[in-house]
Amino acid sequence: MPNLSFEAIGAEAVAFSVSPLLAFRLRITNADADEVIQSVALRSQIQIEVTHRKYESQEQARLLDLFGAPERWSRTLRSMLWTHANVMVPPFKGTTVIDLPVPCTFDFNVAATKYFAALEDGEVPLNLMFSGTVFYEPVGNGLQVEQIPWDREAKYRLPVSVWSEMMDLYYPNSAWLCLHRDAFEKLSRYKMERGIPTWEQALERLLSEERQTQDDPEPPTLDLSFNVLSS
Numbered sequence: 104m105p106n107l108s109f110e111a112i113g114a115e116a117v118a119f120s121v122s123p124l125l126a127f128r129l130r131i132t133n134a135d136a137d138e139v140i141q142s143v144a145l146r147s148q149i150q151i152e153v154t155h156r157k158y159e160s161q162e163q164a165r166l167l168d169l170f171g172a173p174e175r176w177s178r179t180l181r182s183m184l185w186t187h188a189n190v191m192v193p194p195f196k197g198t199t200v201i202d203l204p205v206p207c208t209f210d211f212n213v214a215a216t217k218y219f220a221a222l223e224d225g226e227v228p229l230n231l232m233f234s235g236t237v238f239y240e241p242v243g244n245g246l247q248v249e250q251i252p253w254d255r256e257a258k259y260r261l262p263v264s265v266w267s268e269m270m271d272l273y274y275p276n277s278a279w280l281c282l283h284r285d286a287f288e289k290l291s292r293y294k295m296e297r298g299i300p301t302w303e304q305a306l307e308r309l310l311s312e313e314r315q316t317q318d319d320p321e322p323p324t325l326d327l328s329f330n331v332l333s334s
Contacts, residue, residue, distance in 0.1 A: 104249055105237050106134035107143075111229075111259035112200070116269035123207040123273045125266070127188075127231070127259070128200060136197040141238040141246065143192035147203060148232045149185045151218060155228035165221035169214060182230070185215045189235075203231075209270055209279045219266050220278075226260035233257070 113128040133140060158166065163173045170179040188205045210216055219227065233255040239247055282290070294305040 104241075104247075105138060105140060105239050107233075107237065107251060107255065108132050108134070109231070109233050109255055109257040111231055111257045114259070114261055114265055116265060116272055117204070118272060123209065123269050125205045125207055125269060126202040127205060129203050129257070130198060130200050131192065131195070132198045133196075137242060138196065139240040140192070140195050140199075141240060142194060143235060143237045143251070145190050145192055145203075145233060145235040145251075147188045147190075148234075149188065149205065150182050150230045150232065151185050151215065152182050152228040152230055153218070154180050154182070156225060159223060162221050162223055166218070169217055169221075183214060183218070185229070207266070207269065209274055210281055211279060212281050219263070222263045224263050226262055227266070229259045229261055231257045231259060 108131070110130040110132075111127055112130050114125055115128075117124040117126050131143070153170075158173075170176055186205060186207075188203055190201065190203050192199065192201055208216055211220070232253060233251060234253045235251045237249050237251055239249070241247060290302075290305060290309075293299075293309070294302065297305075297308070299305045299308065
């Protein structure tokens with residue numbers, strides 16, 4: 104029976120993909136170097152071990168939405184699920200190196216996106232957990248099938264710069280914001296009625312109007328007009 108171990112040895116952004124994509128380099132080793140592995144249907148669950156790094160004051164402020172105030176972090180900081188990824192491993196004996204494709208999103212309604220975007224630099228501590236199905240041929244026997252248990256893991260510290268460069272590659276100088284349809288329709292109507300050419304300018308004008316209202320609030324007025332009714 105195969106005894107596979109996994110090691111994450113690198114990660115890089117994949118250029119020219121349909122959507123943002125990271126490729127994690129995995130080294131897979133079978134304890135029996137003579138055993139022929141025909142293929143592996145590999146599944147991975149990737150967790151962010153948020154307690155395994157330090158956070159600067161600017162990062163703490165950006166993480167308020169996820170974890171609350173820093174004085175509460177002893178209770179709110181927990182490992183969080185980032186994503187799942189799958190790949191088919193081709194035939195090998197002994198050791199092989201493959202790419203594990205990991206799709207990413209820039210939607211700021213997703214907790215992982217908020218977390219990555221809040222970090223200035225350094226590394227993101229990850230735990231890659233593996234399972235799946237391995238097809239192999241023991242010496243002197245036919246094709247066999249076994250399951251890979253979920254206790255197979257690999258630690259990796261992903262440089263924040265890799266994630267940032269990937270998002271800059273796909274969304275240069277921009278960010279995604281998902282709105283409820285009714286809020287989008289209100290914003291769209293505001294933009295069209297005022298002849299504002301871009302969404303950015305519409306938001307900037309709204310923010311400017313809000314700041315002006317806060318800086319120079321007008322006192323409430325009473326409508327003292329009367330209607331004269333004639334018979």
